[in-house]
Amino acid sequence: MISALNQLVDLVEEHLAEELDVHGLAGALGTTEYHLRRMFSSLAGMPLSEYVRRRRMTVAAAAVVRGEEDLLSIAVRHGYGSSEAFGRAFRAVHGVGPGDVRRDGGPLRTQPQLRFRLTVEGSIPMDTRLVDRPVFRLAGHAARVPLIHQGVNPHIQEHIAALPQEEHLRLKALGDTEPEGLLQVCDDLDPDGREGSELTYLHAVALARDTPVPDDLDVIEVPAGRWAVFRTSGPHPQALQKTWAATATEWFPAHPWRLRPGPSIVAVLERADDFSTATCELWLPVEPA
Template identity: 75%
Template sequence: MIAWLNHLVDLVEENLTEELDVDGLATALGTTEYHLRRMFSTLAGMPLSEYVRRRRMTVAAADVVSGSADLLGIAVRYGYGSAEAFGRAFQSVHGVSPGQARRDGGPLRTQPLLRFRLTVEGALPMDVRLVSRPAFRLAGHATRVPLVHHGVNTAIQQHVTSLAPQEHARLKALGDAEPHGLLSVSTDLDPDRREGTELTYLHGVAVTDAVEVPVDLDVIGVDAGSWAVFRAAGPYPDTLQAVWAATASEWFPSNPWRLRPGPEVVAVLERADDFSTATVELWLPVEAGS
C-alpha cells in the first residue's frame, strides 16, 4: 500500500495542470478509489483533493511571481475557468491574492512533496476479528453532523443527550442482531474524509428483518459482507480515534483486506458513568484485496 500511495503522489506531480484519474489508477493498482482515498486521507492527515490543491497552488505561485504570463493564462493552465476562481484557490492556500503575490513576492505557503515511508510499529498486537454478516438493518435516530477528526464531536454529543433515558432503553430492547447494544453509526461520509464535511450519524441498534421497526425511527439498510472488528478500551473518544488511525497505518498495510463502502459502526460494550472511558468495538466494512 505504501508503494501505491507514493505512485499516487508521483502522478499528482505529473498531472498538476490536468484532472487526476484516481479511479483509473486504483483499478490499475488492483484496489478501489474508495480505499485509496481513505488510506491517503488518514495517513497524510489531509484529503487527496486538498493535497492536490495545495501542490497546484505551490507550483502556480512560481508562475504568478515570475510574471511570465497574465493571471488568466495561469488560471487556465491550472484548470480554472476564470481568474476569479483561481484567485480564490490561490488565496485559500497562500493567504494573499495572486495580484498581491505578484506585486510583493509573497508571503507564500509551500506544500512540500509528500513521501510515504514504512516505519516499524505494531509492538502491541491489535485486537481484531473478522466477521461475515448477512444483510441487516440499523434502526434509531439519525441526523446530519460535521466530521470531527479529534476530540469530542459536540453535534453528536448534543444529538445523543437530547434523547430521553427511556428512549435509549427502548432502542436497546429493539436490537436483535450483531453488533449488539447501542451503536454509533457514521455513514454517507465524504470520500476524502475532509474534516467539517457532513455525514449521517445514527444512534441506534442492529435489527434483523424479523423486527418491526416503529415508524418514528430512521432505518439504514446494510448489505451482506465482511467486517473487521477492532476492540479497544481507554479514554473516550481519544482511544477510538487512535484505533481508527492505527487501522490505516498498521492493520490494512499488513493484511489482504481493503475498505468497502458502508457504514462505520461503533458498539459501546462498557463505559464509565460520565463516558470518560469506554470499551468499544469499531466495525469497518471490508472486502478481500486482489
C-alpha cells in the same frame, strides 16, 4: 497500498492542471477509489482534493515569482478559466493574491510533494477479529452532523442527549443480533474524510433481516459482508479515536484487506458512569484487497 498512494501522488504531479481520474487509477492498481481516498486522507492528514489544490498553487506560485508569463497565461495553464478564479484559489492557499507575490516575492505557503513510507511501529495494540455477517439492519434515530476528528462531537452528544431515557431502553430491548447493544453508527462519510463534512449519525441497534422495525425509527439496510472488528479500551473517546487512526497507519497497510463502502459502527461494551473511560468495538466493513 503504500505503492498505490505513491502512484497517486505521481499522477497528481503529471496532471496538476487537469481533472484526476482517481477511479481509473484505483482500478488499474486493483483497489477502489473509496479505499484509496480514505487511506490518503488518513495518512496525509488532508483530503486528496486539498492536496491537489495546494500542489497546484505551489507550482503556480513559482511561475508567478519568475515573472516570465502574464497572470492570465499562468491561470489558464493551471486549469483556471479566468484571472479572477485563479486569484481566488491562489489567495486561499497563500493568503495573498498573485499580483502581490509578483511585486513582493511572497509570502508563500509551499506544499512539498508527498511520499508515503510504511513504518509499522505497533504503538497501538490492535485487538482485531474478522467477522462474516449476513444481511442485517440498523434501526434508531438519525441526524446529519459535521465530521470532527478529535475529541467529543458536540452535535452527536446533543442528538443523543435529546432522546429520553426510556427510548434508550426501548432501543436496547429491540436489538437482536451483532453488533450487540446500543450502537454509534456513522454513514455517508465523505471518502476524503474532510473535517466539517456532513455524515449521517444513527443512534441505533442491530436487527436481524426479518425483525419488524417500528415505524418511528430510521433504518440503514446493511448488505452481507465481512467486517474487521477492533476492540479498544481506555479514556473515551481518545482511545477509540487513536485506534481508528491506527487502522489506516498500521493495520490496513500490513493486511490484505481494504475498506468497502458502508457504515462504520461503534459498540460500547462497558463504560464509566461519566463516560470518561470505555471499552468499545469498532466495526469497519472490509473486503479482500
